[in-house]
Amino acid sequence: MKLDPLGFLFPPRCPFCRSILDEESICPTCQESLPWLIGTKARRKPPNLELCAAALRYEGNVKGCIHRYKFRRRRGYARVLGPLVAQCAHDHMPQSFDLISWPPLSAKGLRRRGFDQARLLAQAVARDRGTEETPLFHKRETAQQSRLKTPEARRANVLGAYTLLEPALVRDKRVLLVDDVVTSGATLSECARVLLTAGAKEVWAVTLASAGGPRA
Numbered sequence: 001m002k003l004d005p006l007g008f009l010f011p012p013r014c015p016f017c018r019s020i021l022d023e024e025s026i027c028p029t030c031q032e033s034l035p036w037l038i039g040t041k042a043r044r045k046p047p048n049l050e051l052c053a054a055a056l057r058y059e060g061n062v063k064g065c066i067h068r069y070k071f072r073r074r075r076g077y078a079r080v081l082g083p084l085v086a087q088c089a090h091d092h093m094p095q096s097f098d099l100i101s102w103p104p105l106s107a108k109g110l111r112r113r114g115f116d117q118a119r120l121l122a123q124a125v126a127r128d129r130g131t132e133e134t135p136l137f138h139k140r141e142t143a144q145q146s147r148l149k150t151p152e153a154r155r156a157n158v159l160g161a162y163t164l165l166e167p168a169l170v171r172d173k174r175v176l177l178v179d180d181v182v183t184s185g186a187t188l189s190e191c192a193r194v195l196l197t198a199g200a201k202e203v204w205a206v207t208l209a210s211a212g213g214p215r216a
């Protein structure tokens with residue numbers, strides 16, 4: 001039984017500006033005014049990746065939205081955010097991938113949050129392409145990347161943090177990694193390094209938002 005069938009208590013809201021809507025979507029104002037990244041501005045090339053594309057710049061309402069999604073556990077946001085990442089993949093990525101995955105939370109991080117925000121986005125991208133996301137990594141507990149300020153500290157923090165669940169699975173594969181935010185690119189680069197070391201052919205990445213950094 002749904003507790004709030006008509007949405008009186010929790011009406012659908014735009015995840016970016018929180019205005020009340022008839023259905024879960026992005027409001028017309030945000031459609032118009034969000035910092036969408038277009039063309040080459042959406043693209044950068046962190047080490048080990050063919051390309052990393054992002055749908056939005058990580059600022060203002062985008063930052064607030066992702067913060068609520070991750071830290072205030074608005075799991076339902078994935079239904080609106082996922083298709084944005086899927087569209088971004090259509091705009092910038094090759095048509096076919098052998099594997100679609102994501103840099104996972106650690107076991108402790110997953111227990112704390114209750115869901116893996118990047119996995120839900122990877123799931124949306126995979127479903128859009130008629131397939132399913134594949135868990136590839138184990139992540140050991142590390143300090144939160146967002147608390148580390150310098151690119152060097154972020155790189156050091158994730159070095160060796162990800163290991164493959166089944167290394168043989170990625171050999172000669174073209175892999176797409178999906179994440180919520182790319183900042184220094186350290187996490188995605190490290191995951192790509194691990195994949196390439198195990199014999200993956202190419203690694204690409206798509207994210208909901210990009211906090212800047214060098215462009216491709």
Ligand SMILES: [Zn+2]
Pocket residue numbers: 014015016017018019026027028029030031
């Ligand atoms: Zn809005």
